[in-house]
Amino acid sequence: MKNNPFTEITGQHTAKLLLTEAIEQNKIAPAYLFSSQVEGVGKGKTALAIATEIAGENNHLDILQIKPTHPENTSQQKGIPAIRVEQVREVIEFLSTSAVKAKQKVVIIHEADMLNPTAANKLLKTLEEPKTGTFILISSYPQKLLPTIKSRCQIIPFERLTDEEVISVLKNQQIEVTEKILAISSGSPGQAIANIIMLASISKEITSQLEVPPDDILNALSLSNSISSWNHETQLWLLTYLQHNWWQKLKSTQLLAKFTQARKQLLHHVTPRSVWDNLLLP
Incomplete structure (x- = not known):
């Protein structure tokens, strides 16, 4: 290995060591699973780095990246994205031809845990067959993958980074x-x-008023009214943000219990106004 392909990857010493040894010993596995318990720690960047090492720099023809997509039916555009069987067929077609510039092709499947059942079974059959390509599956929820798919991959663990x-x-x-x-x-x-x-999407006026729990009933009701109109994702995020901040300042186990209850209620679709009233009223 002339150059280290992982110089721009921060942390992840175990992953880089395992992959570097594979490259140096010319023992690239047929399939890898880049696995972590949290998103955004460098799995995708590392996958592209080793794919480039295998296929060659500036050689995009021999690298195929698959990502979850929404259904083609426009009426379902707001549905949950998934990796569909058509995309696995695209992988099979991609691997059916010889590499253009490299010894072998590389397929990177992002968010592999979002394979729908039909696509997962078709991918499993593809992994079982001889091929001239390397698979790199990426997942922050490896427990959702079929055990039979995981068993055919060499697992490369990715850890949380230090602060x-x-x-x-x-x-x-x-x-x-x-x-x-x-x-x-x-x-x-x-x-x-x-x-x-x-945080930038939330009014600074509101976050400044929530540095500590409100001690005024009218202010608490006003804040509850505003926050309960936000989208579900933003409300859940604010719960996490406030829980950490208030715990750091007050160390109140009673407040922790209220946050646990509020999160559970939001996830079970209790009326948001009721959830925030219960949390914010003094």
Whole structure:
């Protein structure tokens, strides 16, 4: 290996060691599963790095990337995205021809846990057959994958980054991160960026009023009225943000219990106004 393909990958020492040894010993596995318990820790970037090492730099013809998509039916565009059987057929067709510039082709399947059942079974059959390509499956929810698919992959573990590593990654992208955001980002630069975007979408007037629990009933009701009109995802995110901040300041187990109840109620579609009234009223 003339050059280290992983110089731009922060952390992930185990993953980089396993992949470097495979490259140096010319023992690339037929299929890998890049697995983690949190998103945004460098799996996709690492997959592209090793794919480029296998297929050759600037050789995009021998690398195929598959990602979940929405159904083609326009009436279902807001449905849950998935990897469909048509996309697995695309993989089979891609591997049926010889590599253009490389010894073998590389298929990267992002969010592989979102394979629908038919696509998962077809992929399993493809993994069982001899081929001239390497598969890299990427998942932050490996428990959702078929055990038979996982058993045919060499698992490459990806860990949460340290706070220092997260800060370093974001600094390279000229992004500043606060301690509050860092604390709820689970060692994930990707999650930290998502948290920064989410916080920026919320009125600073509201976040400033929620530095501590409201002590005025009218103010609490006003805040509850505003927050309960937001989309579901934003409300759940705010619960996480407030829970961490209020715990750091108050260390109240009673408040923790209220947050647990509020999150459970939102997930079970209890009326949001009722949830926030219960949490915010003094």
